[in-house]
Amino acid sequence: MESSTKCEMQLLVNGETKSVVARQGDTLLFVLRNELGLTGAKPGCLNGDCGACTALVDGTPIKSCMMLAIETVGKEITTIEGLHNTPIQRAFVEHFAFQCGYCTPGFIMNAYALTETKPDADDATIQEWLESNICRCTSYQEIEAAVKEVLRQKRKTE
Amino acid sequence: MAIGKSVIRKDAWDKVTGRAKYTNDFKEKGMLHAKLVTSPYAHARIRAIDIEKARSLPGVRAIITGEGLPLTGEDLRDRPPIAFDKVRYHGEVVALVVADTLVHAEKAANLVHVVYEPLPAVGKPSEALKEGAPLIHEQLGSYQKNEHTYPEPNTNIAHRTKIRKGNIEQGWAESDVVVETSVAFSPSDHVAIETRCATAEILPDGHIIISASSQSPFMIKRLISTYFGEDVGNIIVHTPLVGGAYGGKAPVQLELLAYLASKAVGGRKVSVWNAREEDMITSPVHIGLEATVKLGATKDGYIKAAEILFLFDGGAYSDKAIDVSRAAAVDCTGPYHIENVWCDSLCVYTNHPYATPFRGFGHSEQAFAIERAMDLLAEKLGMDKWELRRKNAIRPGHTTPTQVVLNRSNVGDLPACLDRLRELMEWDEWQRIEIDAYTVRAKGISCAWKTSTIDPDASSGVLLTFNPDGSVNVISGVVEIGTGTKTILAQIVAEKLKMDVNDVYVKMDIDTQTTPEHWKTVGSRGTFMAGRAALEAADDAIRQLKAIASCVLRASVEDLEVGYGKVFLRDDPSIYVPVKDIAYGYKYPNGNAIGGQIIGRGNYILRHLTPLNKETGAGKPGPEWTVGAEGVEIEFNRRDYTYKILKAFAVIDIGKVLNPKAALGQAMGAMSMGLSFASRETFLFDRYERVLNPQLRTYRPIRFGEHPEYIVEFIETPQIDAPYGARGAGEHGLIGMPAALANALSLAAEVPLNELPLIPELIWRKKKGDSHDSI
Numbered sequence: 001m002e003s004s005t006k007c008e009m010q011l012l013v014n015g016e017t018k019s020v021v022a023r024q025g026d027t028l029l030f031v032l033r034n035e036l037g038l039t040g041a042k043p044g045c046l047n048g049d050c051g052a053c054t055a056l057v058d059g060t061p062i063k064s065c066m067m068l069a070i071e072t073v074g075k076e077i078t079t080i081e082g083l084h085n086t087p088i089q090r091a092f093v094e095h096f097a098f099q100c101g102y103c104t105p106g107f108i109m110n111a112y113a114l115t116e117t118k119p120d121a122d123d124a125t126i127q128e129w130l131e132s133n134i135c136r137c138t139s140y141q142e143i144e145a146a147v148k149e150v151l152r153q154k155r156k157t158e
Numbered sequence: 159m160a161i162g163k164s165v166i167r168k169d170a171w172d173k174v175t176g177r178a179k180y181t182n183d184f185k186e187k188g189m190l191h192a193k194l195v196t197s198p199y200a201h202a203r204i205r206a207i208d209i210e211k212a213r214s215l216p217g218v219r220a221i222i223t224g225e226g227l228p229l230t231g232e233d234l235r236d237r238p239p240i241a242f243d244k245v246r247y248h249g250e251v252v253a254l255v256v257a258d259t260l261v262h263a264e265k266a267a268n269l270v271h272v273v274y275e276p277l278p279a280v281g282k283p284s285e286a287l288k289e290g291a292p293l294i295h296e297q298l299g300s301y302q303k304n305e306h307t308y309p310e311p312n313t314n315i316a317h318r319t320k321i322r323k324g325n326i327e328q329g330w331a332e333s334d335v336v337v338e339t340s341v342a343f344s345p346s347d348h349v350a351i352e353t354r355c356a357t358a359e360i361l362p363d364g365h366i367i368i369s370a371s372s373q374s375p376f377m378i379k380r381l382i383s384t385y386f387g388e389d390v391g392n393i394i395v396h397t398p399l400v401g402g403a404y405g406g407k408a409p410v411q412l413e414l415l416a417y418l419a420s421k422a423v424g425g426r427k428v429s430v431w432n433a434r435e436e437d438m439i440t441s442p443v444h445i446g447l448e449a450t451v452k453l454g455a456t457k458d459g460y461i462k463a464a465e466i467l468f469l470f471d472g473g474a475y476s477d478k479a480i481d482v483s484r485a486a487a488v489d490c491t492g493p494y495h496i497e498n499v500w501c502d503s504l505c506v507y508t509n510h511p512y513a514t515p516f517r518g519f520g521h522s523e524q525a526f527a528i529e530r531a532m533d534l535l536a537e538k539l540g541m542d543k544w545e546l547r548r549k550n551a552i553r554p555g556h557t558t559p560t561q562v563v564l565n566r567s568n569v570g571d572l573p574a575c576l577d578r579l580r581e582l583m584e585w586d587e588w589q590r591i592e593i594d595a596y597t598v599r600a601k602g603i604s605c606a607w608k609t610s611t612i613d614p615d616a617s618s619g620v621l622l623t624f625n626p627d628g629s630v631n632v633i634s635g636v637v638e639i640g641t642g643t644k645t646i647l648a649q650i651v652a653e654k655l656k657m658d659v660n661d662v663y664v665k666m667d668i669d670t671q672t673t674p675e676h677w678k679t680v681g682s683r684g685t686f687m688a689g690r691a692a693l694e695a696a697d698d699a700i701r702q703l704k705a706i707a708s709c710v711l712r713a714s715v716e717d718l719e720v721g722y723g724k725v726f727l728r729d730d731p732s733i734y735v736p737v738k739d740i741a742y743g744y745k746y747p748n749g750n751a752i753g754g755q756i757i758g759r760g761n762y763i764l765r766h767l768t769p770l771n772k773e774t775g776a777g778k779p780g781p782e783w784t785v786g787a788e789g790v791e792i793e794f795n796r797r798d799y800t801y802k803i804l805k806a807f808a809v810i811d812i813g814k815v816l817n818p819k820a821a822l823g824q825a826m827g828a829m830s831m832g833l834s835f836a837s838r839e840t841f842l843f844d845r846y847e848r849v850l851n852p853q854l855r856t857y858r859p860i861r862f863g864e865h866p867e868y869i870v871e872f873i874e875t876p877q878i879d880a881p882y883g884a885r886g887a888g889e890h891g892l893i894g895m896p897a898a899l900a901n902a903l904s905l906a907a908e909v910p911l912n913e914l915p916l917i918p919e920l921i922w923r924k925k926k927g928d929s930h931d932s933i
């Protein structure tokens with residue numbers, strides 16, 4: 001019964017076109033992890049509550065557990081594996097903005113999109129963006145420091 | 159050199175690039191998946207389980223039910239891995255479906271038909287102790303147990319710890335003022351963002367390969383051997399990075415199911431992975447408590463007597479809840495000098511999800527009770543709340559409730575912590591101010607202390623292997639659960655070998671066959687025990703390096719020194735041999751060679767620990783007491799009963815700060831968890847004791863932006879026998895937070911708030927004088 005609903009789709013992930021065979025009901029998170037081996041996006045709730053699965057679709061952070069893979073055909077998907085030595089990653093390292101690291105890919109994707117698209121973000125905007133992710137290890141103060149440092153740098157260079 | 163610096167964590171780049179792998183990230187084609195069938199009732203007889211329909215679905219490979227399985231439990235063997243005959247909590251596993259994919263397994267799990275006959279359920283521990291309460295374990299008297307566990311058959315008491323110190327009657331006689339107060343909270347959850355996961359495979363030659371998201375890989379190995387009669391040498395447990403644990407991944411649960419599942423399908427590899435809902439209620443939770451505290455003091459504020467009753471809500475199975483209830487008893491008075499103490503701490507069975515360690519191990523729970531009573535006592539005495547604590551602060555020369563005599567090494571400097579807290583919080587400026595008609599600001603404080611009541615014979619081992627360039631690999635059984643302990647171990651090794659910490663590599667994952675054992679990664683003991691083992695291993699390596707260098711340099715080993723990549727003459731460092739030339743043995747110009755790869759080994763076992771006396775509690779449960787003083791400042795709205803936590807403070811005596819940013823992170827992360835628990839986290843139960851909110855949408859931990867400003871400082875009173883004097887510090891930030899928050903809010907709202915979580919509705923109910931119902 002299930003094979004009938006599987007289909008082939010082309011996904012553009014981290015700049016590469018990938019051909020995957022998946023059920024129409026498979027979430028982007030499932031396909032990223034199980035078909036493409038991109039395990040940076042994490043399952044934390046599969047319910048849109050924790051943000052551990054955050055990836056970018058056309059530059060916008062989305063919870064990949066809440067989006068079907070098939071909806072992303074023709075769109076540009078970026079996962080944590082697609083970021084290389086970005087300022088936000090460096091800031092997370094230097095500010096100890098992670099501990100167990102499980103929430104970290106999701107937080108970084110969200111914070112990356114924020115710092116890229118809203119360099120002028122004020123406290124309220126930062127909160128509005130980052131409150132969609134849960135970190136259980138840090139106090140958030142470290143994450144706040146990392147994000148604010150990147151925002152400061154961005155403003156300086158603009 | 160490396161100690162005292164904010165060395166970047168060794169796992170940093172893997173973690174910010176998505177390369178860090180956790181148990182559920184390792185997928186294999188052909189691996190089978192298991193789905194749990196769980197109980198919708200909190201207490202019910204299982205009349206029948208019909209698996210026919212589910213079994214006939216395509217892709218289903220096996221369905222396992224609970225008959226014939228051994229009972230499990232570390233202190234008391236009361237828990238079937240899969241419920242048999244009856245279920246005792248909502249979410250308990252009643253069957254396990256193994257199928258080709260998770261989708262197949264889920265479909266089949268929905269078709270497993272279980273017929274239940276509901277039984278009366280009991281939630282609160284005080285109810286469970288009443289005459290005529292439903293008995294949760296009818297066979298309590300016949301369970302296997304260890305010699306220091308004292309279940310009371312035909313009751314719901316899994317264990318009772320008694321503390322009898324001094325003469326309580328005399329204590330009351332010496333007291334001018336007596337206060338009594340009660341506190342309560344329901345179970346809640348750890349909510350590690352990585353839900354628990356285990357895989358198992360049984361090879362034809364008998365090897366059992368387990369992978370688990372666990373704090374206790376070595377315990378998994380031992381327990382599978384004990385429960386199922388497998389040879390312990392055949393069991394190999396892998397643990398990669400763990401995505402948050404906080405005590406919740408110390409118990410062994412899913413691993414047993416993975417093993418049973420693999421066994422049922424001829425040894426094929428099976429993965430058992432908790433969905434969030436299962437992780438919250440099926441796997442063990444954070445304990446609940448009902449407590450009563452009575453304190454007596456002289457009119458000038460010296461505490462003379464403490465009588466404490468803890469009724470811990472251990473849930474349906476005792477697991478580690480027995481240990482938690484014991485740990486709370488061990489430190490029942492908080493860090494205060496009290497000569498006459500009476501405490502009974504009961505681990506009570508209820509029909510709630512079963513409890514296991516939660517960061518702080520019974521101490522934030524204990525502190526909530528004591529520190530509320532301390533505020534009450536100060537009010538009754540008309541004394542400053544800080545002053546009362548300072549006056550009674552425990553110091554060297556005093557004894558703990560279990561009658562351990564404290565000295566300058568085994569306890570930190572609480573008065574110093576309190577003094578600094580007073581300055582940081584500007585305590586003397588104000589404690590409550592009205593900003594406008596509706597807005598009130600208030601401060602609350604709490605002290606904290608903790609020792610680690612881990613097994614007296616727990617040990618830790620470390621191996622150091624050298625690379626051809628003279629760099630070193632550290633191999634330790636400490637699980638990297640987020641605390642950065644392995645980076646600290648690298649710092650300890652680098653300091654001892656006088657080398658660059660960048661030349662020290664750590665093996666992050668655990669393989670119980672090749673990694674020396676570290677008992678369990680719990681109780682803030684990683685740095686102490688593994689650190690001691692690492693120092694010994696480094697000494698061992700130094701000995702070997704010197705032995706080879708002594709031949710090469712034709713000098714006595716006594717004249718040699720190791721450091722900076724060399725073994726050199728103490729009195730003339732210009733004569734040396736590079737470590738890289740001898741790390742794999744030394745080759746003479748003529749081709750002869752001596753030595754071989756340097757492999758340093760070290761281990762450590764805690765010394766002089768003794769079990770508690772059954773009648774008095776006397777005994778030495780842990781090696782040292784870390785102390786701290788903590789506080790919060792809140793802004794309360796008198797109109798709608800909402801509040802903001804503005805600032806959170808902690809001054810903790812951690813002996814020695816090995817890595818400042820890592821230490822701050824541990825303290826602040828713990829404080830955040832404590833504030834989250836205190837302000838918003840609880841399971842909500844209906845009247846049949848079913849959990850109504852096993853989801854992060856309805857059970858809502860603190861989020862970004864809701865965090866206060868954290869102000870943390872450390873005092874450094876060295877623990878003499880610890881590596882560089884460092885004390886355990888992973889949990890202490892949490893311990894004082896619930897009490898400090900409750901103290902601040904009680905002051906702001908002008909009503910005693912003795913329940914958690916401190917949600918606006920609770921404050922409103924207390925103000926209105928209604929009795930608060932949990933829903």
Ligand code: FES
Binds near residue numbers: 049052063
């Ligand atoms: S897994 Fe997607 S939001 Fe939690």
Ligand code: FES
Binds near residue numbers: 098099102103402640
């Ligand atoms: S670092 Fe562990 S959950 Fe954020």
